[in-house]
Amino acid sequence: MAQAVGAQLARPPNPTPSPRRPLVVVHDTLIVGAGIAGLALARELTARGLAPVVLERANGVGGRCATRRVDGQPVDHGLAFLHGRSPAFLAAMAAARDAAAITHWPRHRDGDGVPCQPQAFDPLDTRVAPAGGVNLFAKHLAEGLDVRLGARVETLALEPASHETSDRAWTVTLTGGDRLRARSLALALPAPSTLALLGTLVPQEPAIAPLLPLLRLIHVVPCLAVIARYPEGTPRPAWEASYPAGSSGVHAVLHDSSKRPGTPRLTLVIQGRPGFSQRHVDTPEAVWSQALLDEAAALHGDWMRTPDLAQPHRWRYARVSIGTELASPLVAHCEGGAVLGLAGDGLHATGGVEGAYLSGVALAARLTGSAPARE
Ligand SMILES: Cc1cc2nc3c(=O)[nH]c(=O)nc-3n(C[C@H](O)[C@H](O)[C@H](O)COP(=O)(O)OP(=O)(O)OC[C@H]3O[C@@H](n4cnc5c(N)ncnc54)[C@H](O)[C@@H]3O)c2cc1C
Numbered sequence: 001m002a003q004a005v006g007a008q009l010a011r012p013p014n015p016t017p018s019p020r021r022p023l024v025v026v027h028d029t030l031i032v033g034a035g036i037a038g039l040a041l042a043r044e045l046t047a048r049g050l051a052p053v054v055l056e057r058a059n060g061v062g063g064r065c066a067t068r069r070v071d072g073q074p075v076d077h078g079l080a081f082l083h084g085r086s087p088a089f090l091a092a093m094a095a096a097r098d099a100a101a102i103t104h105w106p107r108h109r110d111g112d113g114v115p116c117q118p119q120a121f122d123p124l125d126t127r128v129a130p131a132g133g134v135n136l137f138a139k140h141l142a143e144g145l146d147v148r149l150g151a152r153v154e155t156l157a158l159e160p161a162s163h164e165t166s167d168r169a170w171t172v173t174l175t176g177g178d179r180l181r182a183r184s185l186a187l188a189l190p191a192p193s194t195l196a197l198l199g200t201l202v203p204q205e206p207a208i209a210p211l212l213p214l215l216r217l218i219h220v221v222p223c224l225a226v227i228a229r230y231p232e233g234t235p236r237p238a239w240e241a242s243y244p245a246g247s248s249g250v251h252a253v254l255h256d257s258s259k260r261p262g263t264p265r266l267t268l269v270i271q272g273r274p275g276f277s278q279r280h281v282d283t284p285e286a287v288w289s290q291a292l293l294d295e296a297a298a299l300h301g302d303w304m305r306t307p308d309l310a311q312p313h314r315w316r317y318a319r320v321s322i323g324t325e326l327a328s329p330l331v332a333h334c335e336g337g338a339v340l341g342l343a344g345d346g347l348h349a350t351g352g353v354e355g356a357y358l359s360g361v362a363l364a365a366r367l368t369g370s371a372p373a374r375e
Pocket residue numbers: 032033034035036037038055056057058061062063064065077078079080081116117120151152153154188189190193223225271315317318319343344345346351352353354356
C-alpha cells in the first residue's frame with residue numbers, strides 16, 4: 001500500500017480544522033528510506049506483527065533500484081539487473097519477476113573490464129532482468145506496507161515520551177514541519193546520508209556516538225549515468241553489456257532495450273567510472289554526459305555519440321567500494337528506551353542490492369530479538 005501522502009502525514013484519524021499547527025503522530029517503528037533495505041526491514045517487521053511506517057522522500061519506492069519510463073519504455077538507470085545467491089534473496093527475487101523476465105541477463109558480455117559487483121557473474125549467483133524494470137522488485141516488496149511517499153526527513157530528536165516517566169522516544173521532522181514519533185527508529189540509507197541525519201541530533205547521544213566512526217569506514221562512490229536512446233533503424237549491438245577495460249571514463253555500457261519484449265527503441269545506459277564520476281559530480285550535466293557519449297563512441301563506433309534523446313542522472317551515493325562494507329546492521333539502545341537501527345547496502349558483508357536486502361532482514365531480527373526467518 002505505497003501511497004503519496006505529503007501534507008496528510010500529520011493528520012490524526014479525525015483531522016482537526018487547524019492544518020497549520022504541527023501535530024505529532026505516534027507509531028511503533030519509523031523507517032527512513034524505501035530502498036530495498038528499508039522495504040525488506042518493513043516486510044520482516046510486519047511479518048512479526050509490528051506496524052512500521054516507511055518514510056520516503058521520493059515519489060516512488062526503490063531508491064537506487066530504479067526504473068524510469070522514456071516514452072513508455074522502462075529503462076533501468078541505476079542497478080541494471082538483480083543478482084544474488086542467498087535463499088532468502090532468491091526467494092524474494094523470484095516472487096517479483098515478471099513473465100518476460102530474462103534469467104542470466106546479461107548473457108552476452110563485451111570487454112574485459114570488472115563489473116561493479118564481480119560476484120554477479122560467478123556461477124553461484126543468479127541474475128534476473130525483469131522486463132518491466134528492476135524497480136518491479138521494490139514495488140513487490142512494498143505491497144501491503146504503509147509507505148509515505150514525498151516524506152523527506154529533515155531532522156531527528158530524542159524527546160521525553162511523556163511527562164510521567166523518564167522514557168524517551170524519537171521525533172522525526174519532515175520537510176514542511178510535520179512530525180512523527182516512535183520508540184524505534186531505523187535509518188535505511190546510504191552511509192553518508194545516515195551520518196548527515198544523525199548530525200541533526202542535538203545534543204549527540206552517548207549510545208550513538210560510537211557508531212559514527214564505524215559508518216565513516218563505509219566508502220561510497222558516485223556514478224554519473226546517461227540514458228541514450230537512438231533513432232529507429234540504428235543497428236543493435238551484439239552484446240547486452242559492455243565492460244571496457246581500457247576506458248578512463250566509461251565503466252559500463254548497458255544495452256537496456258535488450259531486456260524489453262516487443263520492438264523497443266534501442267536504448268543504452270552509459271555508466272561512468274568512480275574516478276570520472278567523482279571528478280565531475282559537481283560539474284554541469286551537459287559537460288559530463290557528452291564526455292561519456294564521446295568516450296562510448298570511441299569504444300563502439302561514432303553512431304553512439306548522437307542519440308536522439310539523452311537523459312543524464314547523477315547518483316551522488318551510488319555504490320559502496322567493495323571491501324568497505326560492515327558485516328551487519330547496527331543497533332543502539334539509548335537511555336530512556338529509545339532504539340536506533342541502521343541498515344543499508346553498507347551494512348551487510350554481501351554488499352550491493354543483495355546486501356541491502358539482507359541487512360534489512362537481519363535488522364528486523366535484531367530489533368525484535370528473534371532469529372532471521374531465513375537467510
Ligand atoms: C548506477 C548504479 C549501478 C549499480 N549496480 C549494481 C550492481 O551491479 N550490483 C549490485 O548489487 N548493486 C548495484 N548498485 C547498488 C544497488 O543499487 C544498491 O546497493 C541498493 O539498491 C541499495 O539499497 P538501499 O536500500 O541500501 O539504499 P537506497 O536504494 O539508496 O535507498 C535509500 C532510500 O532512502 C531515501 N532517502 C534518502 N534520504 C532520505 C530522507 N532524508 N528522508 C526520506 N527518505 C530518504 C532515498 O530516496 C532512497 O529511496 C548500483 C547502483 C547504482 C546507482
